[in-house]
Amino acid sequence: KQEVTQIPAALSVPEGENLVLNCSFTDSAIYNLQWFRQDPGKGLTSLLLIQSSQREQTSGRLNASLDKSSGRSTLYIAASQPGDSATYLCAVRGDNFNKFYFGSGTKLNVKP
Amino acid sequence: DVKVTQSSRYLVKRTGEKVFLECVQDMDHENMFWYRQDPGLGLRLIYFSYDVKMKEKGDIPEGYSVSREKKERFSLILESASTNQTSMYLCASSSFGATDTQYFGPGTRLTVL
Numbered sequence: 038k039q040e041v042t043q044i045p046a047a048l049s050v051p052e053g054e055n056l057v058l059n060c061s062f063t064d065s066a067i068y069n070l071q072w073f074r075q076d077p078g079k080g081l082t083s084l085l086l087i088q089s090s091q092r093e094q095t096s097g098r099l100n101a102s103l104d105k106s107s108g109r110s111t112l113y114i115a116a117s118q119p120g121d122s123a124t125y126l127c128a129v130r131g132d133n134f135n136k137f138y139f140g141s142g143t144k145l146n147v148k149p
Numbered sequence: 150d151v152k153v154t155q156s157s158r159y160l161v162k163r164t165g166e167k168v169f170l171e172c173v174q175d176m177d178h179e180n181m182f183w184y185r186q187d188p189g190l191g192l193r194l195i196y197f198s199y200d201v202k203m204k205e206k207g208d209i210p211e212g213y214s215v216s217r218e219k220k221e222r223f224s225l226i227l228e229s230a231s232t233n234q235t236s237m238y239l240c241a242s243s244s245f246g247a248t249d250t251q252y253f254g255p256g257t258r259l260t261v262l
Contacts, residue, residue: 071250080239080253141191
């Protein structure tokens with residue numbers, strides 16, 4: 038069974054810092070990997086989706102990379118802002134095409 | 150703008166009650182999902198449906214059932230609510246394509262007393 042792990046569980050940084058969130062998965066047979074953002078008490082919002090054939094995707098200050106062979110993905114956030122404070126989750130879409138496996142998330146706090 | 154809506158944001162029920170959580174999507178998606186989210190455990194899949202009247206068990210189906218009579222609507226049923234079912238419940242939908250994301254509803258915070 039696919040297992041997804043995110044490290045660290047929580048991160049606190051000063052505003053303006055560049056930071057990296059990590060996601061690892063145990064089974065490299067994936068269709069895609071997604072990064073989501075979740076604000077307290079709310080649903081998940083998709084940030085970036087990387088297909089299994091791709092190495093990275095970029096959106097604004099966010100860049101996500103995927104190394105399928107090593108079972109790793111990183112989410113890079115440039116010039117962090119207080120509005121980036123949220124929980125970030127990664128999810129892989131597995132070999133059962135309709136199943137998504139989620140990590141427990143990294144709770145990010147960006148201090149003004 | 151795509152939208153997934155859930156019938157309630159907050160719900161308080163008593164042990165033994167039958168509970169219905171409803172989810173509606175307006176994107177004509179084939180797939181719909183119910184998750185529960187608990188601190189430290191992340192999102193866990195309860196059930197999903199890939200077509201009308203079709204359903205598959207997820208990782209934690211015990212104590213739950215589902216119904217999908219129309220493509221846009223997916224209901225989660227707690228036959229006899231228990232305190233260990235107190236949680237945040239999230240509904241999502243997606244299409245079949247490999248590039249298609251999951252879209253999530255706002256969640257229902259269920260408390261069972």
